[in-house]
Amino acid sequence: MDPYAPVPPSPPSPPPVARPWWRRPGFVVMGVLVVFGGGLLLFGDPSGGPERGVGEAKGSGRPEASAAPSSAVATRAPSASPTPAEPPDLVGKVLKEARGVADGAGYDVVTHDASDRDDGQWDADGWKVCFQTAGGQRGGGRPVLDLGVVRVESPCPAADGEKVTWPTMPDVAGAAFVRAGEMLEAVGVRKVRPESVYTDVTLPADPSAWRVCFQDPAPGREIENPQYATAYLKLAPPDAACPEEPYARLRPEPTP
Template sequence: MDSYPSAPPPPSSPPVAVRRWWRRPGGVAGALVVLFVGVWFARSLLGGGAAEREPVRGDGRPPRGTVTASASVSPEPAGPPVLVGKGLREAQEVAAGAGYSVVSHDASDQDARQWDADEWTVCFQTSAGQREGGRPALDLGVVRVGAPCPAVDGGKLPWPRMPAVTGMTFARAGEALGPIAFRKVEPESAYSDVELPGVADPWKVCFQDPEPGRTVENPQYATVYLKLAPPGAPCPERAYATLRPAPKP
């Protein structure tokens, strides 16, 4: 018979050593890797990694449809447009479209003001520096429409001089006066008692107004008067004489 009233309890198992994860070999490094992957994944979801994941075309450019950030910079003018020969109003519009401001001045020695841009033509253009917050400007030397440009900016206008057309036929005189561009050439009979025919081309010029050599300013507004004698008749000593005077009593 067993001397013990009951079986003795089994011996206790040795305690299991609990090791913390940060104390394990490689635990810190692994944690850092997990943290980095988590941050990268979060950025990807929020679009932060779009630049790293954007495919690139073979020529090094992003594919079509890709929006790239760029600085908002106003384009610089490529160069001043050529405005010489244009009307002032057109020149102002062309310059503005090219990114330039415009100032103007009288290119003659008269120093007139340009109240109406439609009445002026550009002869010269130069740079006028920068105005209006850095916008480049052009200075235009202009003359009135129909006037010739001076040889230099600020010089005298080279108005034409009236040529001598006396002794020519009316047809030939018209050809000689054509380049001056008078508003009108008006024929008249040099004799008070001789009517001018409908076509006076063969008639001879006896008197002219303006006189030969006279400076003609603004010929586009001027009229030339030519007094003519019929073919075969001499020119009178004065205008409006009679070709066939009445017989003396």
């Protein structure tokens, strides 16, 4: 081959192919600007400035955490019960009523027999309050009233835990029957049975004017639960003296 032979000319370059409209530089630049601007609107300023996106923490790409956990309300300590007012005066009330009044005032109640008998208080309607003291506080936070109680028909003892002092039988001898009944009623005796002191004299339907010669129970005897006791009175007519002992005869039997 001849090294000096002339080099044939290069083939002509093909004509430039026109680029699609979406790949032209101007459109690409505009697309970048649109995408960048949309990102700012959607996600905020990545520099953490005042224009950062909603819910995005300053200087962070993560949403802001809540200031307090959602369970804070559930774990909040329960508020203390309001301190009740001055305790109500329950002395003299029946136990059932006393419990209701105490509960309405914000107090719990415990009870004990105020006498020396230590009986259980099973029927709240059958007991009354003689003493009340503060009994501390229960786990629930309510203060407690300790009530010393006795049977409704019983008098209160002189002090909590002491023996109940029952009334004593009054001396009604010599009194008219109507007056004797008033004296017995004053100490709680409701049942009175009059009888003629003479076996040969019949007691009238209305012995109000007859006088008492003998009585049972005897004067001065303690009457426990007087509402259930019965007083037996021996009466003589207004115009007759009392005999030396009951069941005598007013008129001696004629001698043969």
